[in-house]
Amino acid sequence: MDIGLIGLPRSGKTTIFNLLTQQNVDTHAFGGRAESRRALAPVPDTRLDRLAALYHPRKVTPAQLQVVDVPGLSRQETGGPNRFLNDVRLVDALVHVVRGFSSELGEPTPLKDIEDMELELSLSDLDLVEKRKDRITGGKKTTKEQQAELAIIDRLHEALENGQRLDQLDLDDDAKKLISGYQFLTLKPMIWVINLDDEAFRAGEFPDREKILQLAETHRIPVVLMAGALEQEMQELDPADRLEFMQDLGITETGTARVATAIYGHLGYISFLTAGEDEVRAWPILQGTRAKEAAGKIHSDIERGFIRAEIVPFEALIEAGSMARARERGLVRLEGKDYVMQDGDVVNFRFNV
Ligand SMILES: Nc1nc2c(ncn2[C@@H]2O[C@H](COP(=O)(O)OP(=O)(O)O)[C@@H](O)[C@H]2O)c(=O)[nH]1
Ligand SMILES: [Mg+2]
Structure with missing residues (x-):
């Protein structure tokens, strides 16, 4: 599960990267360098703490996301396919960090930044579609399969030209399979994070709020509001002070936690849990995963000998x-290999090897 943080320079990507991955990378460190940074981010899950209180395990292991901090897309570069996008092709989901605070760059223009980014992603996908089309039609003869592909490609082309994201097309399984190899950017689950100053965050207000929320709804994109710089200060407090700080802000969860949870859910992940004296752990699986396959996440032997x-x-x-x-109350069920796992199932797999 690779998550790419994208956005204009100085929108707060590295700040949010640090918060998510509990790292301490200098926010000025890119300095023109164009490499991505990656690290693991835990997906917060209060159920793990409750289980830990029952089991007193040696180790508590949350589900994790791999987060990639991508160098910023600069204004001058907009208008054509961007080199930064190459790093983004291989991730499973995108988080667009949008500047919602005033800075040395001036007043925030979150709607414009969002529209620019969406345009950029569409243009990049359009470029891919056109290249593929040229390659097929450039050959001497087109096969039946190629004609079928062309029909799908034409649909994608039309959708992109109409400003639609590809993740919103209603495609059949064959088409989905065909295009899954392309790494289209607008096919990736997307989340918009609006990064705000304290006051704006408290008020939940930012420029063009209604328009942005409307656009998000049209594209079915979750929006998460957070206060990056504030949260960073909060991180430095000891736990009791932090709790008070959060209460004062009127939040029970950090923005970081909400970002991680939103991505996890938007990607279609749920967690099953295992609990014992050794370890309490959350295991990510896609919704609809069956018991035997879930067992394989722990170890291939457990799947084989399920x-x-x-x-x-x-x-x-x-x-x-x-x-x-x-157990006494008959709450523990025995399920077979085809049981569809549910979020929060606490599981013990029986197997033989
Ligand atoms: N006022 C304010 N400043 C922020 C916020 N988040 C980040 N910054 C500052 O904005 C600058 C750029 O942040 P950085 O995380 O490096 O942005 P990046 O270029 O997108 O990686 C840094 O000086 C941060 O301290 C925020 O929520 N509010
Ligand atoms: Mg940065």
Whole structure:
């Protein structure tokens, strides 16, 4: 699960990268260099703490996202396919960090920045589509398969020219399979993070708010508001002060946590949980994953030797107070290999090797 942070320079990407990955990279460090940085970010999950209180494990392991901090897209570069986009092709989802605070660059123009970025991504996809089309039609004869591909490509072309993102097209499985190899940018799940100053964050206000929210709804893009610089200061406080700070702000979760959770959900991930004295852990799986395949996330031997999954929903386990009591009350079910895993299932796989 690779997540690319994109946006104009000085919009707060590295600040948010540091917050997400609990790193401390100098925000001035790129200095014209054009390389991406990557690190793992935990996906916060309060259920893990509750389980840890039951099991006192040696280790608590949250699900993780790999975050890529991409050098900024500069204004001068807009208007054609950008080299920065190459680094972005291989990620699974995009987070567009949008400057919503005033800075040495002037007043924020979040709507314009969003529109520019969307245009940039569309142009890049359009470029890919046209290249592919030329390659097919440039040959002597087109095969049946190529004709089928051309029909799909024409649809993509039309959609992109009409300002539609490709993730909104209703494509059948064949078409989806065909285009999955292209790494289209507007096919990737996208989230907009509006990075705000304290006051704007408290008020939930920023320029062109209504228009941006409307656009997000049209494109089905989640919007997360956060206050990057403020959150960075908050990070330096000890836990009790931080809690007070958050209460004062009227939030129960940091913006960082909301960004990670939003991406995770938008990518279609849920977590099953394992709990024991050794480790309490969240395992990411795509919605709709079946028990046997889920077992394979832990170890291929468990998938191969799969017998049954013992499952208790997290809430039921907490209510019962212990696994033993959950068992007594008949809350622990035995499921077979085709059981569709649910978010928050606490699982023990039975297997033999
Ligand atoms: N006022 C304000 N400044 C911020 C915020 N987030 C980041 N900054 C500052 O903006 C500058 C650029 O941030 P940086 O994370 O390096 O942006 P990047 O170029 O997109 O990676 C730094 O000086 C940050 O301290 C914010 O929410 N409010
Ligand atoms: Mg940066």
